[in-house]
Amino acid sequence: xxxxxxxxxxxxxxxxxxxxxxxxxxxxxxxxxxxxxxRRYGDADLDRLQQILFYRELGFPLxxxxxxxxxxxxxxxxxxxxxxxxHELLTARIEKLRKMxxxxxxxxxARTMGIDLTPEEKFEVFGDKDPExxxxxxxxxxxxxxxxxxxxxxTARYTKxxxxxxxxxxxxxxxxxxxxxxxxxxxxxxxxxxxxxxxxLHITEWFYPCPYETHRGLGEMYVSDERFKEFYDxxxxxxxxxxxxxxxxxxxxxx
Numbered sequence: 001x002x003x004x005x006x007x008x009x010x011x012x013x014x015x016x017x018x019x020x021x022x023x024x025x026x027x028x029x030x031x032x033x034x035x036x037x038x039r040r041y042g043d044a045d046l047d048r049l050q051q052i053l054f055y056r057e058l059g060f061p062l063x064x065x066x067x068x069x070x071x072x073x074x075x076x077x078x079x080x081x082x083x084x085x086x087h088e089l090l091t092a093r094i095e096k097l098r099k100m101x102x103x104x105x106x107x108x109x110a111r112t113m114g115i116d117l118t119p120e121e122k123f124e125v126f127g128d129k130d131p132e133x134x135x136x137x138x139x140x141x142x143x144x145x146x147x148x149x150x151x152x153x154x155t156a157r158y159t160k161x162x163x164x165x166x167x168x169x170x171x172x173x174x175x176x177x178x179x180x181x182x183x184x185x186x187x188x189x190x191x192x193x194x195x196x197x198x199x200x201l202h203i204t205e206w207f208y209p210c211p212y213e214t215h216r217g218l219g220e221m222y223v224s225d226e227r228f229k230e231f232y233d234x235x236x237x238x239x240x241x242x243x244x245x246x247x248x249x250x251x252x253x254x255x
Contacts, residue, residue, distance in 0.1 A: 002032050002040040012049055019049075027066050028052060048073075058089050150208045166206055173198060177243065178236035187245030193253055196246040212251035219247035 009016045022028035023039065028049055032040035041049075048069060055065045070076075158166075177195050185191050196215075203210040203218075210218070222228045222240045232240035 002042050003046075005030070005039045005041070008041045008046065008049065011046070012053060014053070022049075022052065025062065025066075027062055027069075054086065058093060154207060169202060173202070174235035174239075177239060181236050181239060181242055187242050188249040192242070192246040193250040196243065196250040197254075199243070199247070200250070212254055215247055216251045219244035 003011070005016050005019050009019055019028065019039070023030060028045065030039040031042045031045050034040055051069055051072075052065055055068065056062075060068075173195065177192075180191050180195060187193075196219075200210050200212070200215045203215070222232055223244050229240040232243060
């Protein structure tokens, strides 16, 4: 069974031009040609293309991909070792993406202070905290994400009164959470989980959709990042950790 270059491009989600280029540089030379001289790809060619695209996804340059696959094809590399290497690379890639996702969540949360007001108005609303802190880095690194874009779209429409109302909601929530802690309520209790859910819905309403797993990641950030930990602990000492645990319990309750 062999396939035309157009069909292979469709299978693999690449362009015909890409396949032509791979042929020209010797990276993926089709095993057959039609009577008219057209490229035809067999199953072994598709297997090699799969490996090429795998390594390209991991950021390997084409010349390195060629060496890796040629060593495998000529027996210089052990297929089992090759698979173990792929597994290691994939595991590292997954971990990197997980950290990137956490960083995006971190940046979006920090960016919630990015208000289009005069400097005087910014400090009036937020006291001695600079609303633009982290904004430039967040835009540079994660400005292309949909959640970031959604937060930007919403906050761009907010007036000074909107921001004051949002801050009043935060202050009210903080007072009630502090009172809950003073009463000795555990993070896994209903009242704490209810306030954690209110916290999640506040983010969803004002900034971007915040599903439970995203909220769980934010909860971890409130403890691991000293700036956010300081913000929540300023409401009541220990609130950041208590909230993190309540968010986790609430996510579990709604899973």
